[in-house]
Amino acid sequence: xxxxxxLATAGTAVAVLLVQxxxxxxxxxxxxxxxxxxLVVAVYIxxxxxxxxxxxxxxxxxxxxxxxAGTTLGFHTFGLVLVFAAASLASSTVxxxxxxxxVVVVFAAGCLxxxxxxxxxxxxxxxxxxxxxxxxxxxxxxAGAALCAPLVLWLVTRAERVLDVV
Amino acid sequence: MxxxxxxxxLLVTVALLxxxxxxxxxxxxxxxxxNDTFGRLLLDVMAPVMSLSTEVTATIGGMWRGxxxxxxxxxxxxxxxxxxxESNHEVxxxxxxxxxxxxxRALLAFRPEVHEDTITARVIGADALGLSRSLAINRGTLDGxxxxxxxxxxxxxxxxxxxxxxxxSRVLLITDHNSGVDGIVQRTRARGIVEGSLGGxxxxxxxxxxxxxxxxxxxxSSGMDGTFPKGLPIGHIAEIDRRxxxxxxxxxxxxxxxxxxxxxxxxxxxxxxxxxxxVPAQ
Numbered sequence: 001x002x003x004x005x006x007l008a009t010a011g012t013a014v015a016v017l018l019v020q021x022x023x024x025x026x027x028x029x030x031x032x033x034x035x036x037x038x039l040v041v042a043v044y045i046x047x048x049x050x051x052x053x054x055x056x057x058x059x060x061x062x063x064x065x066x067x068x069a070g071t072t073l074g075f076h077t078f079g080l081v082l083v084f085a086a087a088s089l090a091s092s093t094v095x096x097x098x099x100x101x102x103v104v105v106v107f108a109a110g111c112l113x114x115x116x117x118x119x120x121x122x123x124x125x126x127x128x129x130x131x132x133x134x135x136x137x138x139x140x141x142x143a144g145a146a147l148c149a150p151l152v153l154w155l156v157t158r159a160e161r162v163l164d165v166v
Numbered sequence: 167m168x169x170x171x172x173x174x175x176l177l178v179t180v181a182l183l184x185x186x187x188x189x190x191x192x193x194x195x196x197x198x199x200x201n202d203t204f205g206r207l208l209l210d211v212m213a214p215v216m217s218l219s220t221e222v223t224a225t226i227g228g229m230w231r232g233x234x235x236x237x238x239x240x241x242x243x244x245x246x247x248x249x250x251x252e253s254n255h256e257v258x259x260x261x262x263x264x265x266x267x268x269x270x271r272a273l274l275a276f277r278p279e280v281h282e283d284t285i286t287a288r289v290i291g292a293d294a295l296g297l298s299r300s301l302a303i304n305r306g307t308l309d310g311x312x313x314x315x316x317x318x319x320x321x322x323x324x325x326x327x328x329x330x331x332x333x334x335s336r337v338l339l340i341t342d343h344n345s346g347v348d349g350i351v352q353r354t355r356a357r358g359i360v361e362g363s364l365g366g367x368x369x370x371x372x373x374x375x376x377x378x379x380x381x382x383x384x385x386x387s388s389g390m391d392g393t394f395p396k397g398l399p400i401g402h403i404a405e406i407d408r409r410x411x412x413x414x415x416x417x418x419x420x421x422x423x424x425x426x427x428x429x430x431x432x433x434x435x436x437x438x439x440x441x442x443x444x445v446p447a448q
Contacts, residue, residue, distance in 0.1 A: 022219040052179035067205040074190025081183045
């Protein structure tokens with residue numbers, strides 16, 4: 001992972017986090033669900049930078065998400081690290097510079113995270129909501145994230161190019 | 167061992183992070199408050215940016231609401247204009263009904279004066295070509311209308327039924343050149359025949375030259391023709407012609423009825439009681 005790539009990914013992550021905490025909540029009544037855009041970033045890092053540094057970045061990302069979402073610290077961190085692991089495994093077979101495969105991988109990763117979250121809830125960890133509601137909510141988020149994946153990919157690659165030029 | 171860790175760095179890191187994060191979840195699950203330092207630091211760092219972002223979002227949201235509000239206003243204006251148009255139509259319709267009521271009331275008030283057995287008819291058409299002066303009404307023989315029946319209006323004599331169908335009839339107006347009404351000048355009691363002309367006006371014929379007619383004199387029906395009751399206004403004398411050497415003078419008569427605005431008429435179902443012929447002066 002180059003410095004430019006790390007900065008671009010980090011900048012995108014911050015921007016996405018901002019959008020996720022300030023813009024998307026106001027659109028929730030319209031679109032019904034808030035897509036987890038950081039999931040896209042985690043998948044992107046997993047596909048593009050399947051390394052220990054990438055894993056740590058995703059861990060930090062998850063921690064940030066835990067700071068701004070949910071009640072249980074580590075809940076989203078666990079999910080994103082899991083997603084990163086899956087994306088890293090798929091990195092050798094999936095193209096990471098195209099929106100199409102990224103959409104599929106993001107959706108699959110979102111589903112994995114939803115299952116994991118539902119599993120945690122099923123064991124009474126993370127909250128008292130019914131696990132199937134958590135699963136349904138997570139699948140909705142996965143679908144939303146998959147739809148937004150090309151946009152996030154475009155943002156990251158754009159930032160990388162800008163930083164390369166600089 | 168170190169070589170293993172180096173070769174499986176990613177796997178080990180991921181596993182370690184999963185353990186740490188799951189440990190966090192398990193240990194912090196059920197906590198009602200969060201007190202992690204990194205989280206607080208992150209919140210503090212992000213707060214101004216988030217605040218700015220929220221402001222921008224709110225501003226954009228406000229603009230968007232303004233834009234959509236304009237469209238909503240436009241829709242509301244359209245809706246209200248449509249309502250207004252419909253209300254105007256309703257007002258027009260009600261005005262028509264009111265005017266019709268007034269006219270019908272006038273007809274009702276007029277009815278007992280002229281004839282007991284009359285029916286109200288609506289004018290449904292005019293002469294198709296205009297050479298003749300006639301009207302179509304929505305009453306026919308099934309309503310008791312008969313051929314030759316007198317047709318009246320509150321303002322005066324209209325004409326007589328030319329053709330009586332089952333549900334509709336045609337009325338020959340007094341302004342038609344084929345019609346004739348026995349009339350008298352109200353002021354002088356001079357008799358004559360009011361007949362129409364091709365131009366659509368009326369004239370009083372066969373009035374003795376010795377009669378002193380004046381412009382504005384009212385001509386009324388004499389009741390001698392067996393069609394129209396006596397005393398109904400026909401028109402006012404507008405012009406008098408005494409030229410020529412004949413025994414009679416001619417007067418142009420301006421009908422009291424405005425045939426162009428006639429909408430309802432009364433049709434007499436029974437002929438008036440024929441008045442006895444005047445006894446000739448000895």
